[in-house]
Amino acid sequence: MNIGVPREIKEEEYRVAVTPAGTGELAFRGHRVFVEAGAGMGSGFSDREYESAGAVVTDRETVFENSELIVKVKEPMPEEFPLFHKGQALFTYLHLAANPELVRFLVEHSITALGYETLEQGGRLPLLAPMSEVAGRMVVFMGAYFMQKPAGGRGIFPPGVVGLCPARVLILGAGVVGSNAARVAAGLGLDTLVLNRSIGRLKELDDLYRGRIKTRVLTGVSVEEGIRWADMAIGAVLVPGGRTPVLVRKELVKKMRKGSVVVDVSVDQGGCFETTKPTTHSAPTYEACGIVHYCVANMPGVYPRTSTLALTNATLPFIKIMAGKGIDRALGEEPSLRSAVNIRSGRIVHPALPGYEE
DSSP states (O other), X not given: OEEEEOOOOSTTOOOOSXXXXXXXXXHHTTOEEEEETTTTGGGTOOHHHHHHTTOEEEOHHHHHHHXXXXXXXXXXXXXXXXXXXXXXXXXXXXXXXXXXXXXXXXXXXXXXXXXXXGOOBTTBOTTTHHHHHHHHHHXXXXXXXXXXXXXXXXXXXXXXXXXXXXXXXXXXXXXXXXXXXXXHHHHTTOEEEEEESOHHHHHHHHHHHTXXXXXXXXXXXXXXXXXXXXXXXXXXXXXXXXXXXXXXXXXXXXXXXXXXEEEEGGGGGTOSBTTOOOBOSSSOEEEETTEEXXXXXXXXXXXXXXXXXXXXXXXXXXXXXXXXXXHHHHHHHOXXXXXXXXXXXXXXXOTTSTTOOO
């Protein structure tokens, strides 16, 4: 199979979909891998490394023109749309629920669109997990930074000092992002509260941390009380493939203390705060209702070396399957890959997406 790895063009996205070692494994199996020149530079991989691994390093147009399968990190940008051709397959983080323009394009061009974020295996989301780990562990540090007065925050030192309490952190959701955020927050000594709908997951966290974090079932009442209590609120809610439910309305955000911080990791899927809107690493925050909001839509991209290595470890086995069997046969034989399909043959096929019809 011919596989294309283009350079990411989303603002301040430094990751690349496949490492040189990954392209080497594919080339060893007889596949041709077209890598756009400069694609790996942001993650510290040179064109020479890709060439040494057996990849064809070339220009953007050649990558798209010659590839049956395009492998990316982030969803295609509008300026990339003309490069695709009908019948191609795309494997990337899609996040289609909040992107109707991309949905229309993929449907109209009969692109087989497989989303990392919806691929399920053994009840888990193995391709979302590595980036969720990075995002979950970094958001507490980001929130802590923006609690500084010069950064717009209240000027609270997050871990506190002798005689003074630490900052209070509310985490909405106890999945991979939420549990990793809780791990870092507890490790820094922050007063941490995790809300989640599943009491079973809360019990796991309680058993693991033995009282170092607080847990409550996520309800309208617990969300309101938690928001009023928190100095930092982290949105870590996930609906695989679907739009994130809005858990915190604008009127409730107004009830936080001025200079508190909201970090919404679920921004890719629309966000769980009504006041959420996407930001970038160069302009990561804005103020809404007197609250600092950090809502960068590609948070792990700021640590591209780690993120690229972790992502390739997770995605490469599935790329090998598709390359070895072909797209149609792979989707017919591999339930995990079928779960990743969002759009196929000009139809929306993932039930979490608007417009889905059985």
